[in-house]
Amino acid sequence: MRIVHVITRLIVGGAQENTILCCQDLIRDFGDEVLLVTGPALGPEGSLAEDALNRNIPMVTIGALRRNINPWRDAGSYHQIKRVLRDFNPEVVHTHSAKAGVLGRFAAAHLGVPAIVHTVHGAPFHAYQNAISRRFFQLIEKQAARRCHQFVSVADAMTDIMVNAGIAHREKFITLYSGMDVDLFLNSDSTRQKVRRQLGYDSDQIVVGKVARLFDLKGHSDVIRAARAIVDRQPKVQFLFVGDGILKDSLSAEISRNNLDKHFQFTGLVTPQRVAELMGAMDLVVHASLREGLARALPQALIAGKPVVSYDVDGAREVVVQGVTGYLVPPCDVVQLGKAIAKLVGDQESRQRMGQEGSRQLRGLFSHQAMTESLRKLYQSLLRGPSPPG
Numbered sequence: 001m002r003i004v005h006v007i008t009r010l011i012v013g014g015a016q017e018n019t020i021l022c023c024q025d026l027i028r029d030f031g032d033e034v035l036l037v038t039g040p041a042l043g044p045e046g047s048l049a050e051d052a053l054n055r056n057i058p059m060v061t062i063g064a065l066r067r068n069i070n071p072w073r074d075a076g077s078y079h080q081i082k083r084v085l086r087d088f089n090p091e092v093v094h095t096h097s098a099k100a101g102v103l104g105r106f107a108a109a110h111l112g113v114p115a116i117v118h119t120v121h122g123a124p125f126h127a128y129q130n131a132i133s134r135r136f137f138q139l140i141e142k143q144a145a146r147r148c149h150q151f152v153s154v155a156d157a158m159t160d161i162m163v164n165a166g167i168a169h170r171e172k173f174i175t176l177y178s179g180m181d182v183d184l185f186l187n188s189d190s191t192r193q194k195v196r197r198q199l200g201y202d203s204d205q206i207v208v209g210k211v212a213r214l215f216d217l218k219g220h221s222d223v224i225r226a227a228r229a230i231v232d233r234q235p236k237v238q239f240l241f242v243g244d245g246i247l248k249d250s251l252s253a254e255i256s257r258n259n260l261d262k263h264f265q266f267t268g269l270v271t272p273q274r275v276a277e278l279m280g281a282m283d284l285v286v287h288a289s290l291r292e293g294l295a296r297a298l299p300q301a302l303i304a305g306k307p308v309v310s311y312d313v314d315g316a317r318e319v320v321v322q323g324v325t326g327y328l329v330p331p332c333d334v335v336q337l338g339k340a341i342a343k344l345v346g347d348q349e350s351r352q353r354m355g356q357e358g359s360r361q362l363r364g365l366f367s368h369q370a371m372t373e374s375l376r377k378l379y380q381s382l383l384r385g386p387s388p389p390g
Contacts, residue, residue, distance in 0.1 A: 001030075001379060004088055006037045006081065006104035007096040008067055010052060011045035012243075013213070014296035015121040017272055018154075018178045018368075019096050020048060024055045025372035032376075034058065035088050037081060039065030039100070044245050045213055046269040060084050067099055074103065082107040091115060092379045095148075098124035098137070102144045109147035115382035116148040117375075120158040121178070122293035122314075125165065128217060141167045149382050152375070154178045155294035155315025176375065178296060179368030184273060185303040186363060188280030195281040199240070199265065206345045207238045209282035209306075211275060211297040212289060214245030219288025219311065221254060226338035228258050230345065237263065237345050242278050244269045279304045283351055284344045287311065290331055294318065299366050302326070302358030307351050309340040325358035 005023055010016050019036070026032040036059045041047035052059055062084075065077040081103055085093065094117040095104035101118050108116045125137040145151070145168040152174055153159040159173040201207055208227075212218040220241065227239055241251070241264065248266065255264045267278065279285065285301035287310040294315030301308050302319060308326035310316045320326045327340040344351055364370075 001026075001032045001092055001376075001383075002088065002090045003032055003092040003094065003379070004035045004037060004085060004090040004108075005094050005096065006100045008065060008098070008100040009039045009043075010041045010048045011043060012048055012269060012272075013045065014178055015096050015119075016048050017180065017296070018119075018121070018371075020052050020055065020057065021179055021181070021368040022094075022372050022375060023052070023057045025369055026376065027057065029369070029372070030376060035060060035084070035090070037062065037084055037100075037104070039063070039067075039077070042066070044269075046244070051271075065100065065103070067097075069099075074099070078103045078107055082110060085111055085113065091383060092117065094119070094375070094379075096121060102140055105144045105147040115150075115379055115385075117150045117152060117378065117382070118144070118148045119152040119154065120162060120173075120293065121154050122291065123158060123161045123165075126291045128290065138165050138167065141165075145172070149385070150174065150378060152176050152378070153293075155318050157315040157318065158293050161314075174378070176371055177299070177366050178294065179371030180296065180300065180366050181272070181276075182303055182363055182367050184276035185279065185300050186359070188276045188304040190280070191277050192280045195277050199281060201238060201281070205236050205238050206234070206284075207240055207282045208341060208345065209240045209242060209279065209285045209301075210287065211242040211279070211285065211300070212287070212295075213243050214241070214247040214251060216247070217290045218245075218247075219290060220247065220251050222288045222332070222334050222337060223286055224251065224254050224258060224260065224264070225334045226341060227260055227263060229338050230342045231260065231263050234342065234345050239264045240267065240278065240282065241265070242267045242270060242275060275300065276304065279306060282306055284308065284326075284341070284355075286337070286341055287316070288337060289313065292316070299362050302355070302362050303366065305355035305359045307344055307354035307358065309337065309344065311337070319358075319362060321357075321361070325354050325361065 092115040093108035095101040311331040312328040329336040
């Protein structure tokens, strides 16, 4: 097949890893002709563009394609995407993320691409936007939905959000969990002692990890506030923030104000491979984001054999079984968040039991090879189906 994947930017993130692995598998395992179209990886999140090139994925970077709305730049991006698609002449266009998802679907439909697919990694509208912005994004998504054949949701919760907002009918959605390199996390404990020594942790310290960009709505402040009550009772606990972002300085200041400097450590930007090693060094993982499709850190932690504490948002409950593989707590409830973390910190037997059960349940569900095979079957099915929309 001739397939184009379009994504807004190749920053360090779950949607980007998913897309790169899919492109790699299509080329390597199926012999497809694949082109990855993206904007520049600007911002403090780091870039995966070099990783894509190292995997021999042909790539076109459109300089004007950015995350923020800019009518002139977006119009230019649309015409450039359309030009790239016209030159490559794909049978399938698969879009990811909000901006590239809209522009890519409009361009592909205008050119009559036979199969147009969009993955919902996270809804572009949410309760934390003002009403005008939320309504605007819903209207745009409705128009873009008419210009694709199939939605792929990374969690059933994403389908519910899109359907309840009237974006498209439920029959137009399927769920495919976001693929990853499962073996990295299954084997993460092999470097546990080495990485803990690198980070300066003693053998009797309990490490609570959080893997997320240091950005708004990711919940780092909630973890800091919860930690204040925990460390007084369990002084051996340590917190490890994996990732970087615009909130680094303000979070560091908040940690200092709470006299928690000895209990917190930041890793900065790390590679996906390093994330697996760091999870091996952890004893449990906390996820306090307020909106997420299905946070990649949750299945990664569970596959690595680490129990999780997560806010009960979006797709979290699809992988976290309450009291079996971890704990779900109401969003923004810092007291309950702290109690759940403290419960696992103080109970080694529960940590081991929950972690083992999580790994057993999830290790077969998140293979990137299985994801790509399912996507390719979807492409084939669409190519045998009706003419393109729009």
